[in-house]
Amino acid sequence: MINDAFDLRSTELHIEVHKFRTGAVAAATIFTLVVQALLPVYFPKADILDLPLLITIYFGLSRRNPSTGLLLGTVIGLLQDSLSKSPLGLYGIAKTIIGYVASSIGARLDTEHPAARFALTVVFFGLHQCVTVLIKRLLLAQPEALFTMRLAIAAGVNAIVAVFLFLVLDRLRKP
Amino acid sequence: MVAIPSRHKSLVLLAGVVIVQVLFLAVQIKRDSQGRLIRSWTVGAISPFERTGAWGFGRVRGIWSRYFALQNTSRENENLRSENNALKLQLDQLRSKAAEADRLALLINFRQLNRNVPMLGARVIGASADTASETIFLDRGSHDGIRRNMAVITPDGVVGKVIEAFPNSAQVLVLTDKDSGVGAMLADSRIQSPVGGIGEPLLVMKYVPNDDTVNVGERVVTSGMDRIFPKDLPVGTVTEIKPGNPFKLIRVRPAANLERLEEVIVLLTMRPLELHKEAESAASDPSDKTAPEQPATKP
Numbered sequence: 321m322i323n324d325a326f327d328l329r330s331t332e333l334h335i336e337v338h339k340f341r342t343g344a345v346a347a348a349t350i351f352t353l354v355v356q357a358l359l360p361v362y363f364p365k366a367d368i369l370d371l372p373l374l375i376t377i378y379f380g381l382s383r384r385n386p387s388t389g390l391l392l393g394t395v396i397g398l399l400q401d402s403l404s405k406s407p408l409g410l411y412g413i414a415k416t417i418i419g420y421v422a423s424s425i426g427a428r429l430d431t432e433h434p435a436a437r438f439a440l441t442v443v444f445f446g447l448h449q450c451v452t453v454l455i456k457r458l459l460l461a462q463p464e465a466l467f468t469m470r471l472a473i474a475a476g477v478n479a480i481v482a483v484f485l486f487l488v489l490d491r492l493r494k495p
Numbered sequence: 496m497v498a499i500p501s502r503h504k505s506l507v508l509l510a511g512v513v514i515v516q517v518l519f520l521a522v523q524i525k526r527d528s529q530g531r532l533i534r535s536w537t538v539g540a541i542s543p544f545e546r547t548g549a550w551g552f553g554r555v556r557g558i559w560s561r562y563f564a565l566q567n568t569s570r571e572n573e574n575l576r577s578e579n580n581a582l583k584l585q586l587d588q589l590r591s592k593a594a595e596a597d598r599l600a601l602l603i604n605f606r607q608l609n610r611n612v613p614m615l616g617a618r619v620i621g622a623s624a625d626t627a628s629e630t631i632f633l634d635r636g637s638h639d640g641i642r643r644n645m646a647v648i649t650p651d652g653v654v655g656k657v658i659e660a661f662p663n664s665a666q667v668l669v670l671t672d673k674d675s676g677v678g679a680m681l682a683d684s685r686i687q688s689p690v691g692g693i694g695e696p697l698l699v700m701k702y703v704p705n706d707d708t709v710n711v712g713e714r715v716v717t718s719g720m721d722r723i724f725p726k727d728l729p730v731g732t733v734t735e736i737k738p739g740n741p742f743k744l745i746r747v748r749p750a751a752n753l754e755r756l757e758e759v760i761v762l763l764t765m766r767p768l769e770l771h772k773e774a775e776s777a778a779s780d781p782s783d784k785t786a787p788e789q790p791a792t793k794p
Contacts, residue, residue, distance in 0.1 A: 367626055
């Protein structure tokens with residue numbers, strides 16, 4: 321199957337599609353979920369982080385294949401749902417959409433610069449929040465604030481963490 | 496059949512995956528199920544890593560506290576010593592009051608009853624993977640006798656209740672979660688009202704009319720009305736009171752340190768504790784004439 325990312329490779333943009341070492345995606349996903357579950361036990365303030373979201377964004381932006389991006393988002397989201405008390409599908413849907421949009425953007429823009437990564441993470445965090453709030457309001461009848469100061473801080477903190485986390489994850493790429 | 500252009504295939508896949516998940520959500524809501532099997536698999540797969548991670552964190556912290564953070568030890572010792580002295584004084588005051596107070600006599604009986612309540616110590620091995628909810632995972636599960644809706648406490652006070660029991664782990668809804676609640680009452684005035692979380696460190700006491708008198712610093716304890724938590728367990732302390740419409744806005748600081756839970760106790764019983772029977776038996780016991788007989792509180 322020729323997807324958008326590969327189509328674009330043949331154009332003048334020369335956006336590179338990154339491949340990762342065997343098992344890197346699975347290992348990073350499990351590691352992230354475990355750290356997400358462990359950190360708040362010892363550092364309560366760390367519950368502001370959404371590491372599974374950052375992983376979804378990173379692999380979406382790097383792989384630049386919307387199909388694999390959305391499927392990875394689905395898996396990560398459903399795993400996150402399984403480890404929380406939310407109904408299965410809440411984060412699944414949100415991260416499916418994030419995976420798709422991230423891969424689509426990744427196929428059109430160069431997202432290697434830290435500033436671009438910071439800005440994109442803030443945008444994706446906002447989009448993720450919008451989708452989860454919509455699902456909660458429309459499907460689950462749970463009133464949820466679309467914007468709070470805590471969310472704004474969380475977006476900034478996650479974006480800062482993303483810049484450094486993405487640098488670490490870059491090392492998992494195949495040379 | 497019309498072929499889908501390759502550039503639209505991913506969009507079709509996106510729509511399909513989202514629709515399937517929406518339908519899955521709808522099924523869960525309709526059947527009031529939470530995809531238990533999938534959760535069980537996931538927790539079963541992840542919890543060994545969590546155990547290992549928790550062990551690793553403990554080791555690292557142990558090394559840090561033993562070898563690198565010794566400069567704080569003497570100061571901490573001093574603080575602990577003064578705190579210990581204050582606590583001893585407080586305990587003496589409580590002991591003197593206990594000899595005369597009728598309610599305390601009931602509490603003593605209640606404590607005697609609790610001796611027979613099966614309890615299980617459990618270690619916290621993880622928190623929620625979801626930033627919007629306050630849940631924790633314990634290293635004990637249904638194989639250890641843990642069931643849904645069992646009360647989870649610490650010696651300081653109420654922690655929450657078990658919402659899911661997996662074979663080797665259990666998920667606990669912490670009191671600070673937005674969906675959490677406990678039947679509670681003010682320890683002095685005995686005004687009853689549920690206490691719940693709002694996703695913040697402080698709890699909220701709901702449905703206390705503006706006419707009722709509540710004081711800052713007043714203790715809040717469990718009422719036993721929810722049939723999950725035994726009566727008179729500490730829930731917290733009133734920290735803020737504002738007039739509201741039609742109920743007061745009362746903030747409660749949790750008695751247990753819910754932000755730093757590492758070890759908890761699970762009450763391995765679903766049996767509601769009926770205090771009046773104990774009071775009656777205590778009243779009939781010639782060795783304890785101080786315990787008054789009180790009518791049972793019915794929900």
